[in-house]
Amino acid sequence: MSTAPWWNSLRARLVLSHLVVALASGLVTVLVVRLVAVRRWDTMSGGQRGNRPGTGGAGASFRTQFVDSVDQAVLAGVVVGLLAAAALGVVAARRTARPLEQLRTATDQLALGRYAVHVPTPSTTELAALADDVRRLAERLERTETRRARLIGEVAHEMRTPLTVTRGYAEAMLDGVLPADDSVLQKVVDQTRRLERLAEDLSSLSQAEEGRLPVRPVPADLVETVQEAVDAVQERGLGRGVRLRVEAPATVPLEHDPDRVAQVVTNLLTNAVRASSPGDEVLVKVVPQAGDVCVEVVDSGVGLLPGEETAVFERFYRRPRGSAIGDPSGQNGDGDGDGLGGSGIGLTIARALARAHGGDLVASSDGPGRGARFVMRLPTRRSSGPAAG
Known part of the structure; x- marks a missing residue:
């Protein structure tokens, strides 16, 4: 680690800046006082710098003494001003540098993984804002590490x-x-x-x-994509006594990645079938709207607990044990390996795929035992560079 010259430190620069300002002020004061005082003396003495008639050399002597007195007084004032500026500069440097050193210590602790470090709030507005940023950074790092x-x-x-x-x-x-x-x-x-x-x-x-899920949109029929996904899950649904039904227009041209969209719909259908009982029906709807198209998967199965509308999209989400609304493995693509692999991250990836298309995937439910509705929204016009995840 290289050692910087002492004059590059904040404390030194603050003290030097005070001294420079004081010295510049003193020099200006010396020049102004000399010009004004000497000119005033000459004016009062009749504009003569030499001896006045009848006074001999007294006029010149008085003028010299007056100028010397002014110079000494101004010089003393400049010295006192420099000393005061140095003292005030030291105080200001200490008050300014101490909060920065505290923030530096806090960031060093963050670098070591100690996210509960105390970050003081300086009295200076700008430093207080910086301290708030450091606190937010610590909170985000702690959440990420968790x-x-x-x-x-x-x-x-x-x-x-x-x-x-x-x-x-x-x-x-x-x-x-x-x-x-x-x-x-x-x-x-x-x-x-x-x-x-x-x-x-x-x-x-x-x-x-990381926002880099591969999505390759091409002009295709969204209804055909959805129907292929339904056909892929149809046999499984019949095996469990669950009927799949599609409500859609004859065709919906849309630029999308058929494989990825089918992957999302397959995952939603697999979860819906698993959450349903024999004799239930799972409805798949393709609904064109102004500016986008919605693909809805609706079941009448175990439903969602309050708060699960967002929780099911969390990776490895598990329904709390002891809930009386069905198999806890029926969430987030978990279970026997259908959909996106049964790893507990199926809906996490499904939502990321929907967002990679510039849309979104949301869930809703009327409550436990009253089914669930998953809606994937796809825009009719893709924006450039949509973020995934």
């Missing part, structure tokens, strides 16, 4: 189950407890695929949070 730690724990939890199952089957086959036949090996393959889907979803989540 989310990072939580994500690591959640990913470890998600990976633990398939890894444990895979190891259990492998050890059982090695010990001869289970035969190494196709059925057992298929279970191992299924758990391996689950890990692969988790890795892919985590990659998509990372891209979503």
Whole structure:
């Protein structure tokens, strides 16, 4: 770390600035007083600098003494002014530099990961605003670190189950407890695929949070895209006794990424089917509106708890255990691996994909046991560079 010259410090510069101002003021005062005083003396003495008639050399002597007295008085005033300026500069430098040093100490603590550091509020308006910015930075860093730690724990939890199952089957086959036949090996393959889907979803989540999810919009029929997603989930719905129905115009031309939009709709339909009971119906609506098109997925299943309208889009969200409204695994694409992989981040990625198209994905519900409605809004005209995530 290089050491800067002493005169580059804020304290030194504040003191020097006071001294420079005082010295400049003193010099100006000397010049003005000399000019005014001497000219006044000459005027009062009849405009003669030399001896007046009848006075001998007294006039010149008095003038010299007067000028010397003025010079001494002004010089003393300048010296006193410089000393006072230096003292005031030291006080001002200390009062200004101390809050900055406190803020620097606080930022050093933030760099070490100590986000609960106390940030004092200086009396100066600008420094107080800077202190507020540092406090907001600390809060955001703390939230980010908390989310990072939580994500690591959640990913470890998600990976633990398939890894444990895979190891259990492998050890059982090695010990001869289970035969190494196709059925057992298929279970191992299924758990391996689950890990692969988790890795892919985590990659998509990372891209979503960085705002770089790949979306390649092309002119296409949105109704056809939605219908393909419905067809992909239709068999699963029939297997659970849930009917899927589509309400849409004959065609809705829209510039979008068919694969990504179908991915979102598939995830919503999978969650809706899982949340429904045998005999229920899941309705998919394509509704053109002024400036955008809405794709709605409506079910009459377990519904959402108060506050879940936004919580379900959080990564690895889990419905609180003990809730009496159905399977807690029916949220955020979690469960048996449909939709976006069953990793607990399905709706997180789905909303990021909707936003990457310049739209959004929102949820609503009339309450527990009264179904849920997920609405994906897609603009008819894409803005340049929409952010994802």
